[in-house]
Each structure stands twice: as C-alpha cells, then as structure tokens.
Amino acid sequence: MAKIKVKTPLVEMDGDEMTRIIWAMIKEKLVLPYLDVDLKYFDLGVKKRDETDDKITVEAAAAIKQYGVGVKCATITPDGDRVKEYSLKKAWPSPNGQIRSYLDGTVFRKPITVKNISPAVRSWKKPIMIGRHAYGDLYKSAEMVIPGAGKAEMVFTPADGGEKLQVQVHEFKGPGIVMGIHNTDKSIISFAKACINYAISEKVDLWFAVKDTISKKYHTHFKEIFAAEVAKRQADMDKAGIKYRYLLIDDAVAQIMKHEGGILWAMRNYDGDVFSDMVAAGFGSLGMMTSVLVSPDGKFEFEAAHGTVKRHYYEHLKGNATSTNSVASIFAWTGAIKKRGELDGTADVSRFGEALEKAVISCIEKGIVTKDLVPLMDPRPAKYETTEGFINAVAEELKKNWK
Numbered sequence: 001m002a003k004i005k006v007k008t009p010l011v012e013m014d015g016d017e018m019t020r021i022i023w024a025m026i027k028e029k030l031v032l033p034y035l036d037v038d039l040k041y042f043d044l045g046v047k048k049r050d051e052t053d054d055k056i057t058v059e060a061a062a063a064i065k066q067y068g069v070g071v072k073c074a075t076i077t078p079d080g081d082r083v084k085e086y087s088l089k090k091a092w093p094s095p096n097g098q099i100r101s102y103l104d105g106t107v108f109r110k111p112i113t114v115k116n117i118s119p120a121v122r123s124w125k126k127p128i129m130i131g132r133h134a135y136g137d138l139y140k141s142a143e144m145v146i147p148g149a150g151k152a153e154m155v156f157t158p159a160d161g162g163e164k165l166q167v168q169v170h171e172f173k174g175p176g177i178v179m180g181i182h183n184t185d186k187s188i189i190s191f192a193k194a195c196i197n198y199a200i201s202e203k204v205d206l207w208f209a210v211k212d213t214i215s216k217k218y219h220t221h222f223k224e225i226f227a228a229e230v231a232k233r234q235a236d237m238d239k240a241g242i243k244y245r246y247l248l249i250d251d252a253v254a255q256i257m258k259h260e261g262g263i264l265w266a267m268r269n270y271d272g273d274v275f276s277d278m279v280a281a282g283f284g285s286l287g288m289m290t291s292v293l294v295s296p297d298g299k300f301e302f303e304a305a306h307g308t309v310k311r312h313y314y315e316h317l318k319g320n321a322t323s324t325n326s327v328a329s330i331f332a333w334t335g336a337i338k339k340r341g342e343l344d345g346t347a348d349v350s351r352f353g354e355a356l357e358k359a360v361i362s363c364i365e366k367g368i369v370t371k372d373l374v375p376l377m378d379p380r381p382a383k384y385e386t387t388e389g390f391i392n393a394v395a396e397e398l399k400k401n402w403k
C-alpha cells in the first residue's frame with residue numbers, strides 16, 4: 001500500500017508519562033503506516049525542557065508559527081514535588097502557557113461524541129465547543145480589604161502627563177472589600193479573531209455573551225469589539241454558512257441547556273473557567289475531550305485536554321496493565337492531519353484523518369473501550385481493553401476499512 005504524501009511538514013511535540021507512551025503507539029500503529037509526513041519533532045518531555053533550559057519549548061512554538069499546524073502530547077507542568085521527582089534545575093513554566101502567549105492564541109475545547117454515550121443534558125446531540133478568553137479580568141485583579149469608613153476610588157494617570165481620570169467606587173460606612181480588574185483592547189481583539197477563525201474552521205455558529213445591560217462600559221466594550229471583528233469577517237462567515245449571535249450571559253446559559261449543540265460558545269475569562277468545566281462534565285470523560293489552540297493569524301495546535309495521567313503511569317512503571325483512554329490524543333493527531341490537508345488542499349490527507357476518526361468511533365460504538373468509559377455507556381460493555389488493546393483494535397478497524 002502506498003503511503004499518502006503530506007505536502008507541508010507537521011510540527012510534533014512529544015510529552016510526558018502515560019501520554020508519552022500512548023503517543024509513541026499512536027504514531028507507530030495509526031499514523032506512520034499510512035502517511036509519508038515530515039514531522040518536525042520537538043521533545044517537550046520535562047527532562048528535555050530541563051536539559052535545554054526550556055529553549056525547546058520556544059523553538060516548538062516558533063515552528064508552529066512557521067509551518068502553521070502542530071500536534072502536542074500532554075506535558076508535566078512542574079511544581080515543587082516534580083522538581084524533586086525529576087531532579088530538575090527549576091520549576092519551568094507551563095509549556096502550554098508559553099506556546100499560547102508566543103502565538104497570542106486562544107484555547108478551544110471540543111468533546112468527542114459517540115452514539116452509546118449520552119451527555120448528561122438530554123438535548124445535547126452535537127459537541128458544544130468552548131472558547132475561553134485567557135487574559136485579565138478576575139485573574140489579574142487588584143484587591144483590597146477595606147478596614148472601615150472611607151472612600152474607594154479608581155484613578156487613571158496617563159503616561160503622557162494628560163489629565164487624570166477618576167471615579168468613585170464606593171463610599172464605605174464600615175468595613176468591606178473592593179476589587180479592580182482590567183483588560184486590553186489588544187487581547188480582546190486577538191480573542192475575538194481566534195474565535196471567528198475557529199468557528200469558520202469548524203463551520204459552526206459563534207455565540208458570545210456578557211452582561212452589558214448591567215456593565216455599560218466594561219462588558220459593553222467586549223460586546224462592541226466582538227461585533228466589530230465579526231463585521232470585518234462577515235463575508236468569510238457567510239461563505240462558511242455560519243452566524244454570529246450575541247446574547248446576555250444568563251440567557252446563553254438558559255439556552256444552552258435546551259440546545260442541541262454544534263456551536264462555539266466564546267466566553268470571558270471567568271465565565272469560561274466555570275462553564276467549560278460544566279460543559280466538559282456534561283459530555284462525560286476527560287479522555288474524550290480535545291483541545292485546539294488557535295492564533296489570531298490562523299495557526300493551529302491540537303492536543304488532548306487532559307494531563308499526563310500520572311496515576312496510570314505509576315501503575316505502568318510497576319509493570320501493571322493500564323487502561324488509559326487514548327481517544328483525545330488520537331483526535332489531536334486527526335485534527336492536525338485534517339487541518340494540514342485542508343491548508344495544503346490535499347483531499348486524501350484529510351480523508352485519512354476522517355477515516356482514523358471513524359475507526360475510533362466505530363470501536364467505541366461496538367463496545368470496545370477503555371475502563372473510564374464503561375460506566376458512561378449504554379449498553380454497558382461486559383469488559384474493557386488495556387491501553388494497548390484499544391489502540392490495536394483501532395488499528396485493526398482502520399486497516400479493514402481504509403482503501
């Protein structure tokens with residue numbers, strides 16, 4: 001069988017622990033037998049990051065910027081315990097955070113849906129994708145505990161020496177609390193652009209929701225920036241057959257519970273923190289959630305939303321069999337492969353990505369699954385596969401159906 005030629009190199013970022021083991025199996029059994037692809041390989045495993053003083057992370061981010069599409073394995077973000085465990089020079093920052101700021105990107109989460117796992121919400125039939133603005137607001141706030149009566153004010157002092165702006169927050173009669181939050185036009189514009197890019201890429205309607213009826217400046221500013229960015233891309237959105245919809249945040253929450261899904265819901269930082277976890281839990285398992293980083297200039301990095309599944313890795317090291325779900329990691333690969341095919345205009349590459357996804361779904365729908373999915377399934381399968389057993393089953397299914 002002749003392999004399919006992938007025109008442009010694909011950036012591959014390896015990772016840590018259980019997901020690193022899964023990664024190698026996916027490559028060996030599901031990808032490389034079918035694709036002739038120039039993989040620009042970066043080992044983002046924590047030992048290699050330590051060895052290179054983390055330069056390798058920046059090099060990987062630069063490669064995504066150059067080639068346009070990357071696929072990343074989950075990685076350890078070291079804390080004190082990990083520094084000891086892996087004898088690291090220091091607690092290096094999160095690779096995901098670094099790649100995200102290098103590309104000025106936004107992370108979107110997308111659940112993988114199958115017929116025999118019903119979401120907790122009955123009406124949800126298609127994936128609800130979530131885009132969270134990951135800068136500012138509550139997460140970069142200045143806070144103060146007010147000890148007693150007095151005036152709390154907000155003051156802006158222009159850098160050019162112009163006139164100060166001042167507003168009273170509250171005149172306290174007794175003890176209380178106060179918080180100042182901020183955001184920047186630059187960051188909101190990048191977020192809006194990334195959301196529009198992703199909605200067009202997925203061909204789904206885009207929702208954005210804030211509370212502009214109450215916050216006539218702060219929230220309204222977000223709403224206006226979104227509207228302006230959407231207006232600039234209206235022709236592309238029309239071409240993709242998708243619509244933009246602005247809602248009040250409470251209306252959006254109520255509507256989502258009756259919606260069938262198949263939309264991108266863009267949210268401010270705090271709303272995204274809260275509702276992305278709600279939606280993820282509603283769809284079932286972490287092992288079935290993918291994640292895509294999209295930059296305002298249209299670069300894509302695909303990965304699983306979960307971490308390195310440390311507990312399973314420790315079992316693996318003891319020589320015990322594991323049953324770790326590889327679906328989100330496989331879909332990180334298919335997402336990247338399909339995007340590469342789309343950008344290169346190579347239909348057979350995209351078709352292979354789809355075939356691999358179909359093989360995964362078909363295994364699950366036949367009841368061939370890892371342990372985490374068993375309690376979510378209807379009907380419940382009588383047994384579950386090991387980590388490798390599941391990947392082997394997918395490989396068989398793919399081999400059978402690929403022409």
Ligand code: NAP
Nearest residue numbers: 074075076077286287305306307308309310311324325372
């Ligand atoms: P985790 O990898 O998300 O796993 C937490 C638990 O969720 C697992 O112990 C397992 O539950 C379940 N789980 C997650 N993914 C699963 C899968 N594919 N199949 C089956 N079960 C799955 O979090 P962690 O183990 O606490 O974190 C390990 C490391 O991941 C940390 O060092 C953290 O820095 C890193 N991390 C990386 C990323 C990333 O690179 N994107 C994201 C998050 C965390 P049971 O134990 O009950 O089976």
Ligand code: MG
Nearest residue numbers: 272273274277
């Ligand atoms: Mg959260």
